[in-house]
Amino acid sequence: MYILYGGQFTRALIVEMVLAEGRLDYELREIDIVNQEHRAPEYLAVNPAGWVPALITPGGETLYETPAISLYLAEHHGLAHLAPKIDEAERGQFLSGLFYLTDELEPVMKRYFYPHRYVMREEDAPARKQQSIRDAMVCLSVIDQRLATGGPFHLGERFSLVDLMTAYWAAYLDTGKALDPYPALRRCIELVRQRPVLRDKFETWETMRAEYAALQAKGGGVR
Ligand SMILES: N[C@@H](CCC(=O)N[C@@H](CS)C(=O)NCC(=O)O)C(=O)O
Structure with missing residues (x-):
């Protein structure tokens, strides 16, 4: 299952929208950016940039950057209604x-x-x-x-x-x-x-x- 580091006041919601579009299961791990949890060593070990979101794939890879994560999910799961394939006209x-x-x-x-x-x-x-x-x-x-x-x-x-x-x-x-x-x-x-x-x-x-x-x-x- 995917693990999404996200939560309140973050654009992880975009990734959640993509996961919803693909009906993909995930566990949400809340990072409280108001209380600086994104700058704690535990989270910096996940994403040294200290930004939310980050996505851990079922294979254990850590993905970062919202558009990259979103595009990855769309392409990896063949969600053609989100991203035209490489040989499509659009x-x-x-x-x-x-x-x-x-x-x-x-x-x-x-x-x-x-x-x-x-x-x-x-x-x-x-x-x-x-x-x-x-x-x-x-x-x-x-x-x-x-x-x-x-x-x-x-x-x-x-x-x-x-x-x-x-x-x-x-x-x-x-x-x-x-x-x-x-x-x-x-x-x-x-x-x-x-x-x-x-x-x-x-x-x-x-x-x-x-x-x-x-x-x-x-x-x-x-x-
Ligand atoms: N380019 C990154 C930016 C991520 C980003 O800035 N996330 C915000 C939350 S929406 C964040 O982590 N802010 C905390 C901070 O900048 O201290 C992406 O698109 O994922």
Whole structure:
């Protein structure tokens, strides 16, 4: 069985979504990142980067990096509804969409979550966060334009891992009317969230966001 190191306030939820899509069994080992468990020697022995998630395969291999873990699961278990095979026509578009998320949006989201790590003075952190929201919106606008010409998913009528990950990340920025200028993106997100196997995961996501906001309001959170 797979062992997933993940838990509250982490993108391990993306991996859980992929595991749900594949109906794959796993044991979840909770790492409390608010209480710094990801920096404890026990976890650093699993992933020296100190990041969550990490996945131990049934064969005992340790995998890390959310997109890599997700793609591995999809390909290893032949989940063709998540990742087109290497010889399928949609493969190029799939890889382009996936790498756009990992190379462009994900680094911006790091600055959004941990702005204090990207400034010289603590008081500049709020401005850093605002800038990362603007940067993220640029990425979402690009995604919206791509979806508007070939949607409703990144691969046209065909859902994939790229849409799942887009819906996960965009949810952080979906406050008030922020996504109103991006109707194609909104439609894609709605379709992903309606997937029966993902519904409870996105509910977990909502709870997680509310709890993290409450924590931050009290001056807590991941440093
Ligand atoms: N590139 C890694 C990043 C993982 C990552 O940053 N995870 C966050 C939780 S969502 C984390 O471990 N944060 C703790 C920290 O940065 O101190 C991935 O995609 O898996």
